[in-house]
Every structure is written in C-alpha cells, then in structure tokens.
Amino acid sequence: MKTAFQVRQSVLASTFAKNIFLVLFTIFAVNFYISYFYSDVFLKFREDNMTILILRENVGQFLQQRLPAGQHLEFEETISEAKKAELLGLDDGISDEAKRIMKELNITNAGENGAPVIFPQNLSTEISKLKDLMYKTYGYNALASSMISLNRALPDNRSDYCKMKKYPKDLPKVSIIIQFHDDDWMLLMRTVHSILLRSPYHLIEEILLIHDVSEREYFKEKLENYIKKIPKIRLIRSHRRQGIISARILGARNAVGPVLIFIDSHCEVTTGWLEPILARFVEAPNAVLWGKISTMSPDTMQVWTNSEAGRIGSFRWNLNFEYMDVDWYEGDKPTPKFEPKPSVTILGACFAIRKDFFHKIGLMDPDFDMWGGEDVELAFRAWMCGGQVNKIPCSVVVHMFKSHTYSVNTKANDGALYNNDRIAEIWLDEEYKKYYYRSVGHTKDRNFGNITERLELKKSLGCKSFKWFLENVHPKMGVPDEIRRPEDKEFR
Ligand SMILES: *[C@@H]1O[C@H](CO)[C@@H](O)[C@H](O)[C@H]1NC(C)=O
Numbered sequence: 001m002k003t004a005f006q007v008r009q010s011v012l013a014s015t016f017a018k019n020i021f022l023v024l025f026t027i028f029a030v031n032f033y034i035s036y037f038y039s040d041v042f043l044k045f046r047e048d049n050m051t052i053l054i055l056r057e058n059v060g061q062f063l064q065q066r067l068p069a070g071q072h073l074e075f076e077e078t079i080s081e082a083k084k085a086e087l088l089g090l091d092d093g094i095s096d097e098a099k100r101i102m103k104e105l106n107i108t109n110a111g112e113n114g115a116p117v118i119f120p121q122n123l124s125t126e127i128s129k130l131k132d133l134m135y136k137t138y139g140y141n142a143l144a145s146s147m148i149s150l151n152r153a154l155p156d157n158r159s160d161y162c163k164m165k166k167y168p169k170d171l172p173k174v175s176i177i178i179q180f181h182d183d184d185w186m187l188l189m190r191t192v193h194s195i196l197l198r199s200p201y202h203l204i205e206e207i208l209l210i211h212d213v214s215e216r217e218y219f220k221e222k223l224e225n226y227i228k229k230i231p232k233i234r235l236i237r238s239h240r241r242q243g244i245i246s247a248r249i250l251g252a253r254n255a256v257g258p259v260l261i262f263i264d265s266h267c268e269v270t271t272g273w274l275e276p277i278l279a280r281f282v283e284a285p286n287a288v289l290w291g292k293i294s295t296m297s298p299d300t301m302q303v304w305t306n307s308e309a310g311r312i313g314s315f316r317w318n319l320n321f322e323y324m325d326v327d328w329y330e331g332d333k334p335t336p337k338f339e340p341k342p343s344v345t346i347l348g349a350c351f352a353i354r355k356d357f358f359h360k361i362g363l364m365d366p367d368f369d370m371w372g373g374e375d376v377e378l379a380f381r382a383w384m385c386g387g388q389v390n391k392i393p394c395s396v397v398v399h400m401f402k403s404h405t406y407s408v409n410t411k412a413n414d415g416a417l418y419n420n421d422r423i424a425e426i427w428l429d430e431e432y433k434k435y436y437y438r439s440v441g442h443t444k445d446r447n448f449g450n451i452t453e454r455l456e457l458k459k460s461l462g463c464k465s466f467k468w469f470l471e472n473v474h475p476k477m478g479v480p481d482e483i484r485r486p487e488d489k490e491f492r
C-alpha cells in the first residue's frame with residue numbers, strides 16, 4: 001500500500017515528466033520553426049550581401065525578438081534604396097486609379113528625385129474636379145501625391161562635409177513617433193517609407209504611429225494589415241482626440257527606445273538624416289535636437305534642399321518661432337559650419353530628445369491646447385532646466401506646410417494664444433511678461449488654465465530664470481522699444 005505521501009510523490013513525478021516532455025517538445029518545435037524560416041531568410045541575405053537577414057512578412061516580429069544577442073537586422077550601406085524597398089516589402093503604393101490618370105495625363109516617374117508634378121493645362125472636368133476635391137479634403141495636392149511612389153528618391157544636396165563625415169555604428173536606438181489624424185494615406189506612408197529607406201536599420205527601435213482618432217476608412221483595417229507587412233511599426237490608437245501635443249506625450253509614454261524623434265506626418269527624411277542626431281546624443285544627452293527643415297511644395301510635391309548649413313531657431317515677443325541667422329547670432333565666436341550648434345528654439349516639425357531627459361523635464365505641458373507653441377516651450381524649458389538646444393546642420397528633413405491643419409484649438413477663443421499665454425505665465429519673469437502681452441495685444445481676463453503644476457515642476461527642477469536665459473542663451477534678443485504702440489504687432 002502506498003501512503004498518501006507516496007501517491008502524491010508519484011503523481012508529482014509523472015506531472016513532472018509530462019512537463020519536461022512538453023518543455024522539450026516546445027523547444028524542439030520553436031527551434032524547428034526558427035531554423036525553417038531562418039534558413040530561407042539566410043539564403044536571401046547571402047545573395048543580397050546583407051549583414052544578417054531580412055524580415056519575412058508573417059514572421060517579422062517573431063524573428064526580430066529572437067535574434068541572437070548582439071546581432072542586428074542590418075543592411076550594407078551600399079545597398080540601393082530600390083533594393084532595400086524590395087527587401088523590406090515596401091511597395092510604391094500607387095493605386096490603379098492613380099495609374100490610370102497618370103496614363104491619361106502622360107505623366108511618368110512622378111515626383112522622382114523631388115521633381116515637381118505638373119498637370120497639363122487642359123485637364124478634363126472629371127480630373128479637375130477630383131483634384132480640387134482632394135486638395136480641399138487633405139490640404140494639399142493629394143492627387144499629385146497619389147502618383148508619386150512611396151519610395152521616391154530625393155536629392156541628396158548635403159555639403160561634402162556632411163557626406164564624408166563618419167559616425168560610430170553603435171549609436172543609441174530611436175523610437176520615431178508620428179501622430180496623425182485625418183491625414184492622407186500617401187503622405188503619411190511616404191513619411192514612414194522614407195524613414196525605413198534612409199535610416200540605418202539597426203538604429204530604429206520602432207516607428208510608433210499614434211492614431212489620433214480619425215474616421216478615415218483606410219486607417220481602420222487597411223492600416224492594420226499594412227503595418228503587419230512592414231517591419232518595426234507599432235500602432236497606438238487613442239480613444240479620444242488628443243491634438244498634436246497630447247498625442248506626442250502619448251507616444252513618449254509608450255516608446256521603448258532611449259531616443260525619441262517626433263516627426264510630422266507630412267515629411268520625408270533624406271539620406272544621412274539620422275546618424276548625426278544620434279551621435280550628438282552621445283556627447284550631449286541633455287539636448288533637444290533638430291536638423292535642417294527643407295521645404296516640400298503642397299501644390300507640386302517638389303522638394304527643395306540646399307547645401308547650406310541653414311539658420312537656427314529664435315522667437316519673437318509673441319512667443320512664436322522665428323528663424324535667425326546663425327552668423328549674426330554667433331558673431332565673433334563662430335562654431336564649425338556643419339557641426340551641431342546652439343539654437344535658441346526648435347521648430348516642432350521634427351525634433352529629437354532622449355527619453356529619460358524628456359521625462360525628467362516633464363514631457364510637454366499636458367494642458368496645452370491641440371497645437372501651437374509647444375516647440376518654443378520645450379526649448380525654453382530645456383535651456384532653463386539644465387539642458388540645451390542644438391541645430392544639427394547635417395541632418396535634413398523635408399517638411400510640407402499644408403494649406404490647412406486638422407487640429408482645431410478649443411480651449412480659448414484662439415488656442416494658439418492660450419498656449420502662448422501659458423508659456424508667458426510659466427516661463428517669463430514678471431518683468432518680461434509685459435512685452436509678450438503688449439505684442440499679442442493685451443486683453444483682460446485671459447484664460448490660460450491652471451498653471452500650478454507646471455510652476456511646481458519648474459521649481460522642483462530648479463530651473464533658471466528667463467533673465468538668465470536671455471543673458472546666456474540669447475543675449476542679442478533685446479526687449480521691444482518701450483515707445484512703440486501696443487497695436488503694433490510687428491515689434492519684437
Ligand atoms: C555581393 O558582394 C560581392 C563581393 O563583394 C559582389 O561581387 C557582388 O556583386 C555583390 N552582390 C550584390 C547583389 O550586391
């Protein structure tokens with residue numbers, strides 16, 4: 001007779017054996033699964049001279065998580081963009097409808113190399129109507145855009161200095177955060193494709209798409225199916241309308257990489273855009289960085305880039321962003337032309353910050369209205385609270401100013417002023433607030449919400465005063481001429 005104890009022991013033993021069997025079987029199965037796909041993929045890699053391997057559609061995430069430590073999915077630097085697009089499964093995205101119209105209009109290779117898409121003068125009524133409708137819906141020439149490959153080439157007009165400069169291979173990885181709302185599919189996806197095509201693959205931790213509530217049909221199932229096929233993309237859906245600022249906070253909270261780059265959904269990055277940014281964080285972890293922002297036409301999709309180092313960021317007394325001539329700013333203490341240089345402010349279209357520093361200095365003001373002023377606010381806060389702001393001339397991103405934006409501010413009559421009022425009340429010392437209010441035309445009973453928490457943050461971080469900021473960061477700013485009239489909004 002077995003004692004109860006012995007029975008229990010033998011039951012345990014058999015459960016144990018079963019479990020062992022299950023574990024072994026699982027290991028075997030997983031191994032088989034990996035090697036099965038691995039070999040297939042491996043062949044591909046040898047043939048294409050890639051350093052390691054290429055994701056296959058359905059096993060992409062699976063393989064990525066199980067790569068041997070220290071190995072990256074990576075491409076030889078010499079691989080062409082067309083080849084990379086093919087390997088990553090990035091289609092040109094041009095619909096049959098667009099192809100039909102292109103044929104009718106005798107348009108080929110639309111927008112390649114940043115060339116303008118020019119329609120003939122004598123458009124049929126049908127196409128003309130479609131063009132106008134699409135322009136109105138998306139705030140730019142979305143019909144022209146529909147004809148341009150999502151993988152289009154862009155001119156590389158960087159200076160020789162930037163082209164020759166070498167960066168370490170081993171740089172911090174980046175989470176690239178793109179928020180979108182009612183955007184046009186092609187414009188958003190061209191932003192995504194350009195990032196995948198022109199960034200060292202192993203340096204991208206993820207591309208985070210923040211879906212800021214949209215009723216557009218293509219952002220439902222189509223989007224989910226689409227991102228399954230291309231690597232490194234993660235989709236986060238917000239349940240209520242956030243606006244640019246809150247959507248970016250949401251992205252920052254969910255991002256995995258040590259570096260965050262926020263980029264508008266209507267940009268294209270150019271060759272070599274990423275490395276100079278990431279390399280700068282190795283030297284200056286407490287920096288907010290932005291590169292050269294080149295222009296894309298909302299009418300023809302033409303891209304202009306020049307080989308100049310470009311200008312740095314400043315602001316006016318209404319607290320709006322303004323460009324500033326770097327030579328004037330630096331005066332007799334010039335920094336090397338194409339090296340990172342101090343910049344008073346940033347432009348919000350595309351900027352980078354380390355995740356830890358961003359969290360430390362309080363992300364973005366969560367009470368800001370949908371858009372406006374957040375870039376200047378972040379720059380002020382970075383400078384005053386122990387960090388710095390740099391322009392990176394070798395990093396070039398192309399950005400489109402659309403003819404309208406989808407974010408409608410709601411918190412005050414003019415939400416942009418609501419945000420700027422908050423900046424003034426939180427970051428400007430008493431003696432400087434008057435210049436701001438004079439600049440925007442002071443009216444009584446301004447509504448800028450509750451600033452208690454942000455003032456507490458400022459105090460707990462031991463941030464310096466605005467006076468310090470003006471003296472040390474922008475000594476040439478100057479205060480407006482006292483004699484000028486309040487209604488004169490142009491003074492600075
Ligand atoms: C791969 O590299 C070899 C030797 O470096 C070269 O001859 C060959 O053309 C390359 N293949 C491709 C597809 O680039």
Ligand SMILES: *[C@@H]1O[C@H](CO)[C@@H](O)[C@H](O)[C@H]1NC(C)=O
Pocket residue numbers: 106
């Ligand atoms: C179409 O364009 C090609 C080259 O751009 C040109 O040679 C041809 O004449 C054009 N055809 C028409 C019908 O305009």
Ligand SMILES: *[C@@H]1O[C@H](CO)[C@@H](O)[C@H](O)[C@H]1NC(C)=O
Pocket residue numbers: 120122123124
């Ligand atoms: C526009 O002009 C081109 C060349 O002159 C012609 O081939 C085409 O049929 C015209 N299209 C329309 C809609 O009139």
Ligand SMILES: *[C@@H]1O[C@H](CO)[C@@H](O)[C@H](O)[C@H]1NC(C)=O
Pocket residue numbers: 155157304305306307308
């Ligand atoms: C490149 O930049 C130079 C000026 O720096 C400009 O003259 C030229 O047009 C630019 N080329 C292109 C293709 O944008």
Ligand SMILES: *[C@@H]1O[C@H](CO)[C@@H](O)[C@H](O)[C@H]1NC(C)=O
Pocket residue numbers: 450451452453
């Ligand atoms: C402002 O916010 C603080 C901290 O969140 C809170 O204690 C205070 O009651 C708020 N003030 C008003 C007027 O709501």
